[in-house]
Amino acid sequence: MLLSLLLACGDTEPVHTGAAEADADTDTDTDADTDADTDADTDADTDADTDADAVAVMVNEVMAANTGVVLDDADSPSDWIELYNASSSDVDLSGFGVSDDWTDPGQHALPEGTTIAAGGHLLLWASGKPKTSSSHLPFRLDASGEGVGLFTPDGDAVDWKVYPSLDDDTAYARIPDGGEDWQEVILGTPGDANRVLTLETIELISEQSTWSYWDTGEEPPEGWMLSGFEASSWGSGPAPLGYGDSQSTVVSYGSNSSNKHVTVWYRTTMTVSEVSASGAYAGTVSLMCDDGCIAYLNGEELYRQNMDSGDINADTLASSTISGSAEDTFYTYDIDVSALIAGENVVSAEVHQAGVTSSDTTFDLILSIDTVAEK
Numbered sequence: 001m002l003l004s005l006l007l008a009c010g011d012t013e014p015v016h017t018g019a020a021e022a023d024a025d026t027d028t029d030t031d032a033d034t035d036a037d038t039d040a041d042t043d044a045d046t047d048a049d050t051d052a053d054a055v056a057v058m059v060n061e062v063m064a065a066n067t068g069v070v071l072d073d074a075d076s077p078s079d080w081i082e083l084y085n086a087s088s089s090d091v092d093l094s095g096f097g098v099s100d101d102w103t104d105p106g107q108h109a110l111p112e113g114t115t116i117a118a119g120g121h122l123l124l125w126a127s128g129k130p131k132t133s134s135s136h137l138p139f140r141l142d143a144s145g146e147g148v149g150l151f152t153p154d155g156d157a158v159d160w161k162v163y164p165s166l167d168d169d170t171a172y173a174r175i176p177d178g179g180e181d182w183q184e185v186i187l188g189t190p191g192d193a194n195r196v197l198t199l200e201t202i203e204l205i206s207e208q209s210t211w212s213y214w215d216t217g218e219e220p221p222e223g224w225m226l227s228g229f230e231a232s233s234w235g236s237g238p239a240p241l242g243y244g245d246s247q248s249t250v251v252s253y254g255s256n257s258s259n260k261h262v263t264v265w266y267r268t269t270m271t272v273s274e275v276s277a278s279g280a281y282a283g284t285v286s287l288m289c290d291d292g293c294i295a296y297l298n299g300e301e302l303y304r305q306n307m308d309s310g311d312i313n314a315d316t317l318a319s320s321t322i323s324g325s326a327e328d329t330f331y332t333y334d335i336d337v338s339a340l341i342a343g344e345n346v347v348s349a350e351v352h353q354a355g356v357t358s359s360d361t362t363f364d365l366i367l368s369i370d371t372v373a374e375k
Helices: 002-055 274-279 324-328
Strands: 057-063 079-085 097-099 121-126 146-151 157-163 170-174 182-186 197-205 210-214 235-238 241-243 263-272 280-290 292-297 300-305 331-335 343-352 361-374
Touching (some): 182 197, 197 263, 241 263, 274 280, 274 361, 280 292, 280 300, 280 343, 292 361
Antiparallel strands (some): 097 146, 146 157, 210 235, 210 263, 263 343, 280 361, 292 300
């Protein structure tokens, strides 16, 4: 009996100990499984969120023939690709590829730390000069049409768009941002919300406009090309101005027909609206000029016709004599209108003879600007 009780008691402890170990194993396994499942779920959710956000980034606009209406961060007329983040979260694009070659998705890997804000734009210059900055791509775009895309670091396509043949300074864009519809847009809106723009040419100075003139043969007073200059002592009249032919306004060549004044100076003012000034991106000047002319906008040179480069003065002769039909022909040139401001602007010109015995001189000028506005 005593031996039986001892054996019974001896069996009891191992059974109790085994149960505890089983419970411990069960708890350990359960915790491990729970942690593993939680971590896996968290990682999966995080990856899913990241993937979902990345898929919301898309090619939003391209320009493949930028002639210089927009300059990149190196002041060059580069083509561009614009990405847009349609999600409500910032997206990290570190290591993502941008390419115009489907077979080479990693043609340009975006550098570490590249992010695109929620609802934001990322502008990349297709300059073919990747060393210029991190926003420059190692390829240029084909104006006859091709595909461009965004790829994951693993080479999977996030978005790929084939654009058609595009004219100079015309973008191909989703309207609105992130939309399914694409449109050709004059000038485009790089790095800004996509919208349809209209182009308008405005003639600021017309043929036969009225000009003030200084015909003394001596240099005009300082500041004659700028706004606020007092020109009440100058002569005034409609163009064409000059002498020797059928000019509307006759200017003086001095008292000696064998030693005429070489130069006559002209100026006129115009008022430009804020919309026109801010929207102006290019312009033209048309000159009727016998013999040589230099035109200015607010003191900044626009163009010189039949005049040598370098400094000039009242006695500087034109490069050559203008005669025949060329005397009353307008010649048109593209100009930089960055000097244009809202409010009063001054357009001025100086007309030089090719010789002091010249029988005639003529001047008239037309100034137009190209402006862009939202449709």
